[in-house]
Amino acid sequence: MSTTGREHIRWFRNTAPYINAHRGKTFVLMLSGEAAQHPNFANIIHDIALLNSLGVRLVLVHGDRPQIDERLERAGLERRFHAGMRITDSEAMPLVTDAAGSLRAQIEALLSMGLPNSPMQGSSIRVCSGNFVTARPIGVLDGIDFHHTGRVRRVDVAGIREQLAAGSIVLLSPLGYSPTGEIFNLALEDIAVHCAAAIGADKLLLFGAAEGLESDSGELLRQIAVGQMPDLQFANDEQTRLADTARRACLAGVERCQVISYQDDCAMLEELFTHDGSGTLVATDDYEQSRWASIDDVGGILELIEPLEQQGILLKRSRELLETEISHFRLLERDGRILACAALYPYPEDGCGELACIVSHPDYRGGHRGARLLRGLEQEARQQGLERVFVLTTQTAHWFIEQGFKESGRDELPAQKQNLYNLQRNSKVFFKTL
Known part of the structure; x- marks a missing residue:
C-alpha cells in the first residue's frame, strides 16, 4: 500500500472515537441561501449523506434570502427591510413561497441522488419536509406593518422526532404556518434556534462564508x-x-454551536471528525474543561510531562510518586484528552504553596493554558488561606516574571522544601504574593 493510502487509513482509524460519539446524536444544520448558490453546496450535501449513513440524526434548515431578492428584482419590486427583517407584503409573498419551494425541491433532489461512482451511491436517504413550524405575525413594529413576515410560535417536536427516529432527514424551509391557514415568511436564524432548542439538539452547525467566526482584526476565533x-x-x-x-441557541439550551465555512470542501467533516476542527466552537462555557486530576489521569499526565523531564526542564517523577501526589494536580482537557496540567503543594504552616509541573501539550502551546491553570491554582491557594506561592525553575524564569513572580533566595523557601532542594539542578526561586 502507498504511503498516501496508509495516511488515509490512519486518519480513518483516528475518526473512530468521533464516529462513536456522534452516532445517534441530533444535529441541526443551518444553511443560508448564499450557501445553496455556492459551487461547494453539492459537496456539503454529500457530507450530509455521509453523516446520515453514520447514524447522525439531521435537521436541515435552509434560507432563501438571495433567491427572494432575485425574484423581486425580476418582478420590479422593491426590497424592503426594517430592523434587519424583510417586510413581506402581499405582492412579495408569492415570490417568497416560490423561492422557498424551489430551493426545497433542489435540496430534496440532491439528497435523492444515488448515481454509481459518486459519494451518494447507495445512500437511499429519505427526506421529510412539512408544516413542522407554527408561526405568528410580527404585526406592526415601530409603526411599520410587516404584513406576512412572522416569528416562530411553536415547533412540532413530536413530529420531527418521529421522522428522525425513522431515519429521515428533516428539511425545514423558512416558512411557517398559522392555525388559520396563513403562511408567514420567517427568518432562517429564528427557525434554527427554536428548532435546535425545542428538539434538544446536541449541536447546531452554522454555515458562513468565512472559515469560522473572525474578529474585527481578521483573527479566526477557534472557541x-x-x-x-x-x-x-x-x-x-x-x-x-x-x-x-x-449565542441565542446556547442560551436556549443547545450545548454546542459550531460555525464553519460553506465555501471550503470538507469543512464540516474536519470540524466533526478531527481533534482541532476547522471553524469556531461556541459553547455555554469553556470548551476546554478545568478539573482536579484523579488516579485515572496518571498515564495522561506522564505522557505530557515526560518530554520535558528528558530535556531537564522538569524534575523527573515516577509513576508511583505521581500516583501519591495526584490530588495536587489540576488539568485542562478537551474531549477526554489532557492538554495541560499544573500542581499545587501547600505548606500551610509557612503560609505558602509551591506551584509545580505547569505543562501544556506541545501541539497546544500559545493558547494561554498554563496561565489559566496558574490563575486557578492561585485562587485555590487563597481559598486555603495561603498568602504566597512559589516556583522553582531552571528554564522558564521569564514566563513566571510575566505572571507577576519575583526572584527570591532559597532561604525564603519553607524549611521542608529547603531540605529537599536539589543543588545539582540549581533552580531559581520565584515568589508571588497573593
Whole structure:
C-alpha cells in the first residue's frame, strides 16, 4: 500500500472515537441561501449523506434570502427591510413561497441522488419536509406593518422526532404556518434556534462564508464561551449574525454551536471528525474543561510531562510518586484528552504553596493554558488561606516574571522544601504574593 493510502487509513482509524460519539446524536444544520448558490453546496450535501449513513440524526434548515431578492428584482419590486427583517407584503409573498419551494425541491433532489461512482451511491436517504413550524405575525413594529413576515410560535417536536427516529432527514424551509391557514415568511436564524432548542439538539452547525467566526482584526476565533460574546467585535454583518445566532441557541439550551465555512470542501467533516476542527466552537462555557486530576489521569499526565523531564526542564517523577501526589494536580482537557496540567503543594504552616509541573501539550502551546491553570491554582491557594506561592525553575524564569513572580533566595523557601532542594539542578526561586 502507498504511503498516501496508509495516511488515509490512519486518519480513518483516528475518526473512530468521533464516529462513536456522534452516532445517534441530533444535529441541526443551518444553511443560508448564499450557501445553496455556492459551487461547494453539492459537496456539503454529500457530507450530509455521509453523516446520515453514520447514524447522525439531521435537521436541515435552509434560507432563501438571495433567491427572494432575485425574484423581486425580476418582478420590479422593491426590497424592503426594517430592523434587519424583510417586510413581506402581499405582492412579495408569492415570490417568497416560490423561492422557498424551489430551493426545497433542489435540496430534496440532491439528497435523492444515488448515481454509481459518486459519494451518494447507495445512500437511499429519505427526506421529510412539512408544516413542522407554527408561526405568528410580527404585526406592526415601530409603526411599520410587516404584513406576512412572522416569528416562530411553536415547533412540532413530536413530529420531527418521529421522522428522525425513522431515519429521515428533516428539511425545514423558512416558512411557517398559522392555525388559520396563513403562511408567514420567517427568518432562517429564528427557525434554527427554536428548532435546535425545542428538539434538544446536541449541536447546531452554522454555515458562513468565512472559515469560522473572525474578529474585527481578521483573527479566526477557534472557541468562544457565551460569556465572552459582549466583549467581541466581529469582521462583518454576516459574522455578527452568526455569532448572535450561536449565542441565542446556547442560551436556549443547545450545548454546542459550531460555525464553519460553506465555501471550503470538507469543512464540516474536519470540524466533526478531527481533534482541532476547522471553524469556531461556541459553547455555554469553556470548551476546554478545568478539573482536579484523579488516579485515572496518571498515564495522561506522564505522557505530557515526560518530554520535558528528558530535556531537564522538569524534575523527573515516577509513576508511583505521581500516583501519591495526584490530588495536587489540576488539568485542562478537551474531549477526554489532557492538554495541560499544573500542581499545587501547600505548606500551610509557612503560609505558602509551591506551584509545580505547569505543562501544556506541545501541539497546544500559545493558547494561554498554563496561565489559566496558574490563575486557578492561585485562587485555590487563597481559598486555603495561603498568602504566597512559589516556583522553582531552571528554564522558564521569564514566563513566571510575566505572571507577576519575583526572584527570591532559597532561604525564603519553607524549611521542608529547603531540605529537599536539589543543588545539582540549581533552580531559581520565584515568589508571588497573593
